[in-house]
Amino acid sequence: MKQMMGKNVAIIILNWNAYNDTFECLKSLERLTYPYFHVFLVDNASQDGSFDKLQQDYKEGKFNIQITFIQTGANLGFAGGNNVAIKEAYKQGYEYFWMLNNDTVVDPNALTPLVETLEKDRQVGIVGSKIYYYGTNKIWFAGGMVNTWTGTTKHIGIKEEDVGQYNRQLEVDYITGCSLFFRREVIENVGYMSEDYFLYYEETDWNVRTKQKGFKIIYCPDSVVYHKVSMSSGGEQNKAPYFAYYMLRNSYIMILRTQQSTINKIFILACMCLHSLRYITKIFVRNEHHKVKRLQYILYGILHALSRKMGRHPEL
Structure with a gap:
């Protein structure tokens, strides 16, 4: 237990024109029961003033957590923006990384089981949370499946009311980038996410390559996150033309x-x-x-x- 509690976690959050969502996400991190973490908030050249406002909030003491602010200077896409912060945290020596969407709110106990899962089995490279639709008991993600013939992916349990049917830890094909926890060795053996996808499938590609390198990918139901779902592309029922x-x-x-x-x-x-x-x-x-x-x-x-x-x- 002492070994586990000594592990510092780099929490990676990407902001793009979403002040309210990012603010709420950061505030939820204040309630985490696992205290050994540092937030790297990276911004993809937002045009709405959200990044400057979040920095001002931090200076005024509105966040009771440690945050490093990083500006990419351009819209680098999902993988590109996240990679900038992951590389900085890697350079600083972090062993564990939690990539978290800015339109999420985390349960206070969301981080501890993720750390414990990596600590218990060195072969586990990536672990992910049970994710609900924001403000509901309806499942959005309970592990992911990848069809390597059709190129399609599937969220296990999507749109199902949670009655405990996915409360068992399970080895899966992929973990969504919405809440993706991974160890340093994944970067060293697989590399970073491919940035040229720009949006969608970059973490699927990364999960597949990680599994091909012999790492396990685990769904952890004890870690709970709430997601506002696809806000960057118009929401689940209002997809952007692109x-x-x-x-x-x-x-x-x-x-x-x-x-x-x-x-x-x-x-x-x-x-x-x-x-x-x-x-x-x-x-x-x-x-x-x-x-x-x-x-x-x-x-x-x-x-x-x-x-x-x-x-x-x-x-x-």
Whole structure:
């Protein structure tokens, strides 16, 4: 127990134009029962003044936690922004890292079981929380599955009311970047998340590569986090037009990068075409806004996947 309590944790939080969410997330960290942590708050060149306001709040003593503020100077995407802070914490010698979405609120006991899981088994590289929809008892994430044929991912238990059906620790395919706890050795053996995905699938790719290196990936139900869900891309029921672009392109590229089988690579091409038809159908069945722009993003998603063009989506 003494060994476990001596482990300092770097909590990595990425802010982008989201003062209220980030403020609430930081305040929830004050109630953590595990006291040995330091927050690295990194900002992807927010345009709403949120980063400056959070720094001023800190100077005025509104946060009862230690925070290092990092400005990237540009919108580097999810992996790019998080990597800047992870690299700084790594340089400072931290052994454990907790990547946490800024639109989350953590349970006071959320951190302790994550640390304990890594302490008990050196083969565990990544561990993640049980995640609820914000303000509910409805599950958003109880571990993740990756289909390496179709490129699709699935949240175990999503939208189910929690009656204890996922209260057992479980080895899974991946942990969402919403609450992803990992040890230093993952960086040293796998490297950092690939930044050119920009948004979506970067942590899926990283999880797959981590597992291929022999690490276990564990879902830990005793760690509880509440998530406001996809706020950066418009919310779960109001996806931004560019959502399909990233999902089509990045799922395809993830399979190409992580799977060696030629059959896998041919199959994912067919799946990308089927997925694009599904997105097109949704546009008209749901009568979604910005139909032309959504159709353009689907087309660009396919073209950029085939040409391996990565990075941020085109401005349409």
